[in-house]
Each structure stands twice: as C-alpha cells, then as structure tokens.
Amino acid sequence: MKPLRMRALRRLPVLFVALAVVGSAAIAQPKKGGAKPPTPPPKGGDSGEIEGTKPGAKAPAAGDAGEIEMGDPDKPQPSGDLGADLAAADAKDAAVKAEPVKKTPLSWKDILVVVRKPFLKVRRTELTPMFGTTMNDNMVKHITLGGELAYYLTDVLAIGVEGHYYIDTFGEPFDLVARQARRLPTVNKYNWSAALDFHYVPVYGKFAVLDRKLVAWEVAFTAGIGAGQSEVIPRDTKFPGFTNLLIMPNVGATMRFFLSKWLTVNVGIRDYIFYDHFEPPNRAVGMNASAEDAKANADGALINNVMFQLSLSFWLPTSFEYTTFR
Amino acid sequence: MNTMKLSLVAFAGLIALGSAPDASAEGRRTNTLAKDVAVRHRRLLVKNRFELAPLFESTINADFRHVVGGGLKMEYHLSDMLSFGVVGVASTALNTGLVDKISNTLLMADTGPTNPEPTQDQFLQRLNTMPIHGAAYVSLTPWYGKLSAFSQAYVAFDFYFQAGVSFAQLNSDCTVCTDTSEGDPENPTHTPQPKDDAPLNSGGRAGLYLGGGIHVFLNDFIALDLTFRDYAFSDNPSGADYNADGFVGNSPTLGDDNRFIHHIFFGAGLSIMFPTAVKRTP
Numbered sequence: 001m002k003p004l005r006m007r008a009l010r011r012l013p014v015l016f017v018a019l020a021v022v023g024s025a026a027i028a029q030p031k032k033g034g035a036k037p038p039t040p041p042p043k044g045g046d047s048g049e050i051e052g053t054k055p056g057a058k059a060p061a062a063g064d065a066g067e068i069e070m071g072d073p074d075k076p077q078p079s080g081d082l083g084a085d086l087a088a089a090d091a092k093d094a095a096v097k098a099e100p101v102k103k104t105p106l107s108w109k110d111i112l113v114v115v116r117k118p119f120l121k122v123r124r125t126e127l128t129p130m131f132g133t134t135m136n137d138n139m140v141k142h143i144t145l146g147g148e149l150a151y152y153l154t155d156v157l158a159i160g161v162e163g164h165y166y167i168d169t170f171g172e173p174f175d176l177v178a179r180q181a182r183r184l185p186t187v188n189k190y191n192w193s194a195a196l197d198f199h200y201v202p203v204y205g206k207f208a209v210l211d212r213k214l215v216a217w218e219v220a221f222t223a224g225i226g227a228g229q230s231e232v233i234p235r236d237t238k239f240p241g242f243t244n245l246l247i248m249p250n251v252g253a254t255m256r257f258f259l260s261k262w263l264t265v266n267v268g269i270r271d272y273i274f275y276d277h278f279e280p281p282n283r284a285v286g287m288n289a290s291a292e293d294a295k296a297n298a299d300g301a302l303i304n305n306v307m308f309q310l311s312l313s314f315w316l317p318t319s320f321e322y323t324t325f326r
Numbered sequence: 327m328n329t330m331k332l333s334l335v336a337f338a339g340l341i342a343l344g345s346a347p348d349a350s351a352e353g354r355r356t357n358t359l360a361k362d363v364a365v366r367h368r369r370l371l372v373k374n375r376f377e378l379a380p381l382f383e384s385t386i387n388a389d390f391r392h393v394v395g396g397g398l399k400m401e402y403h404l405s406d407m408l409s410f411g412v413v414g415v416a417s418t419a420l421n422t423g424l425v426d427k428i429s430n431t432l433l434m435a436d437t438g439p440t441n442p443e444p445t446q447d448q449f450l451q452r453l454n455t456m457p458i459h460g461a462a463y464v465s466l467t468p469w470y471g472k473l474s475a476f477s478q479a480y481v482a483f484d485f486y487f488q489a490g491v492s493f494a495q496l497n498s499d500c501t502v503c504t505d506t507s508e509g510d511p512e513n514p515t516h517t518p519q520p521k522d523d524a525p526l527n528s529g530g531r532a533g534l535y536l537g538g539g540i541h542v543f544l545n546d547f548i549a550l551d552l553t554f555r556d557y558a559f560s561d562n563p564s565g566a567d568y569n570a571d572g573f574v575g576n577s578p579t580l581g582d583d584n585r586f587i588h589h590i591f592f593g594a595g596l597s598i599m600f601p602t603a604v605k606r607t608p
Contacts, residue, residue: 138389138424173389173424180566181428182443207471207485208364211406217471 120320121152130311158199166190184235195226216258242291246274262318272305372403381595391419414460444521452525452565454498461535463490488537492557509575523574525565533559547602551595560584
C-alpha cells in the first residue's frame with residue numbers, strides 16, 4: 001500500500017501543474033471576437049469627481065449610487081508583459097484625460113486605500129543591546145550598558161526581560177556644592193537592575209526624509225516590574241557604605257525606526273521608580289559607624305531615575321511573510 | 327576611549343548595513359515612481375505660511391533654579407524645509423530640590439571671615455534668575471510624515487531642527503553681599519572669603535541656540551509644537567567662586583567665574599498657521 005500512495009502523491013503535483021498551465025493559457029487568450037472598439041466618451045458632465053463606470057455602459061440608476069464596478073469582462077485581459085501593460089495604462093490615462101468627467105455622489109474620498117504595514121513583529125523575537133544615560137540627576141550621572149530580549153505575542157503586544165549594568169560618574173554640581181556651600185552631598189550609585197517588561201505599540205507612522213526616502217517608525221509604551229541594587233557612596237571614606245536591594249517598577253516610551261526587515265534603531269525614555277535608602281546625616285565613631293547601623297538608620301526617599309536610552313534591535317527570524325485572507 | 331570609538335563605529339556600521347538598499351533590486355526594471363518624490367498630492371502644511379505659537383517652556387537640567395515661563399514663537403516658512411523665526415519667553419524661577427536641601431542646613435548668621443561657609447541668605451541671594459530669554463534662528467524641516475494613534479487618529483507631523491543666536495536677561499539681587507570689590511582682588515574692600523562677594527551674574531547675555539522638535543498637526547492650520555531648546559551662553563548660576571581662585575570675578579584677566587553653560591528647555595506650544603487654508607503638491 002505504501003508505494004502505491006507515494007505514486008499517487010507524485011502524480012498529484014503533475015496533474016496540478018498541468019491544470020494550472022492550461023488554466024493560465026486560457027486566461028491569457030483574448031476572447032473570441034477580440035476587444036470591443038472604445039466607445040466615444042459621453043458628452044456633458046461636470047469636473048471634479050472621477051467615475052468608475054465602463055465606457056459605453058448605461059448611466060447608473062439613482063438606486064445604484066455608491067456601487068463600484070471593479071472590472072469589465074468585455075475588456076481585453078492583461079497580457080502579462082510589463083511594457084505592454086504600461087503602454088496600455090498610458091493610453092488609458094490619455095483617454096481619461098481627454099474625456100469630460102461625470103459627477104456622481106461617489107468620489108475618490110470614499111475609497112480607502114490600506115497600505116500594508118512595512119514591518120511585522122508578530123511571533124518575532126527582538127534582541128536589543130542598549131546604551132543609556134541619566135537625564136534627571138546632576139549629582140551622579142550613570143551610563144548603562146544592557147540589553148533586552150522581547151517576544152511579540154501580536155504585532156502590538158510584547159513581553160520581554162531587560163538587564164543593565166551601571167557606570168557612575170560625578171557631575172559638576174557634586175564638586176561645586178562641596179566647595180561653594182561647604183556641604184557634602186549624600187548620594188547613592190546604582191550597580192545593576194533587571195526587569196520584566198510589557199510593551200504596547202499604539203502609534204505607528206512613516207515619514208519622508210528630504211522628500212525622497214520613506215522611513216517607517218512607531219512608538220511603544222512600556223511598563224515593567226523589576227529589581228536593582230543601589231550603593232551608598234560614603235561622605236567620609238573611613239566609614240563603610242552599604243547596598244540596598246530595590247523593587248523597581250518602570251514606565252517609558254520608545255520611538256523605533258525601521259531600517260530593514262531585521263534591524264531597527266530605537267530611542268526612548270524610561271523612568272525607573274523605586275524607594276531608595278541614603279546614608280544618615282550623622283556618622284561618627286559610635287554613631288552609625290558600621291554599615292549595619294547606618295543602614296538601619298538610613299533615610300528613605302522615592303526616586304525617579306529617568307534614563308535616555310539608545311539601542312539597536314535585531315529581529316529574529318530575520319524576515320517575515322504576510323498572510324492575507326482569501 | 328578606544329572601546330567607545332569602536333562601539334560608535336560598530337553602531338554606525340550596523341545602521342549602514344541595515345539601511346543599505348536591497349542588492350537584488352539593482353538592475354531590476356523599474357518605472358518612473360523610483361525617481362519620483364516620496365509623497366504626491368501632499369498637503370503643504372508649512373510652505374509659505376506664517377506660524378504663530380503661544381508656548382510654555384521649562385528647564386530640564388537646572389542645578390539651582392528651574393526657569394518656567396510662557397512666551398511666543400513667530401516663524402515664517404519660506405519653503406517646505408526652510409524657515410526662520412524668533413522665540414521669546416518671560417519666566418519665573420523655582421528653587422530645585424538641591425537648593426532646598428542645602429539652604430535648610432546653612433547658618434542663618436555670618437560667623438565671621440574665618441568661616442568660609444555661606445549663610446542661607448548669601449547662598450540664596452546669589453542664585454540668579456532668567457526673567458527673559460529667547461532666540462532668533464533658521465529652521466530646517468527635513469522629515470515629514472503621518473502617524474496613526476490607536477488606529478483611530480491619523481495625523482500629519484514633521485520634525486525640525488533649529489540653529490541661531492540666543493539672548494537672555496539674567497538677574498540677581500544680593501543685599502547681603504558686603505564685599506564691594508566687584509571681582510578685583512586688589513581692591514582694598516576685598517574680603518578673604520568669597521562667600522560675601524557680589525555674584526556678578528546679572529545682565530544681558532548672548533550666545534548660541536540649538537533646537538529640535540515636532541509639529542503634530544491637529545488639523546490644516548493648528549499643530550501641537552513640542553521642542554527641546556538649548557540656549558547656550560556665559561553664566562554662573564550659583565554666583566559663587568567657580569574657578570577656586572578665592573573670589574568671584576567676571577574679568578577675563580583677573581578671573582572669570584562665568585562659563586559657557588547649556589540651558590536646556592522643553593517647550594510645548596500650539597502653532598497656528600496663516601493662511602489657514604493649505605495647498606497640495608501635484
């Protein structure tokens with residue numbers, strides 16, 4: 001039985017191809033009698049609107065307004081040659097320009113042209129190495145090196161994980177305050193953070209660069225929950241600092257520019273929100289001298305760490321295909 | 327530094343690779359659309375139109391005092407891409423959280439010339455404000471497009487970049503600054519500590535201006551205008567001794583505590599375009 005099935009399976013494609021060839025040849029043949037000569041354009045009418053009725057056909061009845069005829073079976077079918085098609089289209093355009101245009105209640109404004117989105121994300125994975133910098137802390141500026149892995153459940157919804165390593169530098173005010181106001185600022189630095197994120201993409205669009213190249217872009221909103229670590233920078237280095245484990249929800253928005261089917265450039269702003277603990281004001285021998293004591297008496301404050309992020313995204317699989325309804 | 331440069335080169339290389347044209351498209355027969363403009367029958371939302379935009383603006387990186395104010399932008403668009411205009415803003419000043427934290431810990435009264443610590447008044451009264459600032463600029467609008475928000479609203483937008491000259495009026499009024507040497511350490515009235523020096527951070531300033539923003543057109547003649555602006559000019563916001571030479575000065579030869587500072591603002595405005603009717607491209 002098995003060999004017979006195989007033979008039957010082999011025959012099926014041959015039969016299918018043969019039917020397709022016969023079918024396509026029949027379609028390519030002009031109908032008997034050839035094409036009808038073009039009828040002269042109707043006289044009169046008004047300009048401003050374009051009507052989609054076939055030449056020579058009866059004027060639509062009042063009750064037919066709003067219907068659009070998409071094809072004319074009496075017309076010669078396209079031959080498949082691009083040059084001939086273009087020539088025919090030019091001739092048709094010339095004919096349309098020559099004839100007066102009839103005004104109907106139907107206009108081009110009623111026709112919605114839906115262009116395919118240039119980039120599909122559904123069931124694709126986004127791998128994003130990213131760079132970030134502090135936006136709202138003039139005392140201690142952080143640079144982050146990190147990345148995110150996101151999976152798109154639909155074209156607008158994704159779930160992902162991110163992780164960052166922080167590098168801290170002191171800003172100019174840190175030194176100025178110490179020298180000009182004789183006050184040592186109490187500051188923490190951040191060591192790392194990680195989060196589980198959810199992304200939603202409500203805005204997409206396209207723009208023309210210098211009236212030539214079209215670039216697609218979109219805006220994604222992000223909300224997530226994660227954890228991180230901050231570390232006290234002691235005002236007096238003879239006293240030890242301490243670290244804090246932080247619960248870090250985050251919200252943000254990212255603009256994504258599509259360069260190819262597998263590469264995008266992203267710029268965004270993310271606000272990491274957490275309750276941090278700082279070094280107590282009074283530290284001396286016998287008073288908050290140890291890290292444990294200082295941590296136990298630490299001052300707390302709600303912090304918004306707003307970061308500007310720049311990243312590249314690599315999309316896997318590297319390509320995608322449209323599926324359309326029949 | 328080498329690692330940073332290598333990263334930037336790799337970043338640029340990847341962008342170039344990703345945005346390179348499809349090699350298989352070369353040599354393919356194309357029609358005239360390939361050489362056509364990107365958008366036909368486009369609404370000319372800015373060309374030959376005068377833009378009037380009441381706006382709100384606030385600093386985003388101030389160390390000591392936020393500058394918050396309202397003003398007006400006037401701009402004429404010579405073409406789709408090129409325009410020129412002026413912006414002017416009247417502002418008030420709000421202390422940052424840093425100022426509140428510092429001032430609450432400072433002494434109320436001066437304890438003498440041996441103590442370099444300023445009093446609350448000496449610290450606060452030397453901080454300057456910016457009652458008026460603005461710029462004159464040329465603007466380039468290289469990008470325009472349309473976007474869909476929540477699959478409901480379809481609006482046109484454009485990105486623009488501006489460059490020009492900035493101006494600002496700075497103001498400080500220190501009634502407790504008893505040192506009247508005015509930045510001259512040889513003056514007999516000069517005191518050893520800079521805490522009571524006059525701040526020397528008032529007056530008019532001129533400098534550079536850079537900006538970048540987006541118009542989001544709500545209809546044919548009204549647009550939401552969001553802009554980041556950088557007014558860069560010489561300033562000493564704290565009015566204190568910056569260069570650690572022991573006194574506050576503003577002389578290039580004796581010592582100047584003013585330095586070139588970027589005052590970065592975020593602004594939101596509502597642009598009204600005149601005439602209100604738009605034309606279309608062919």
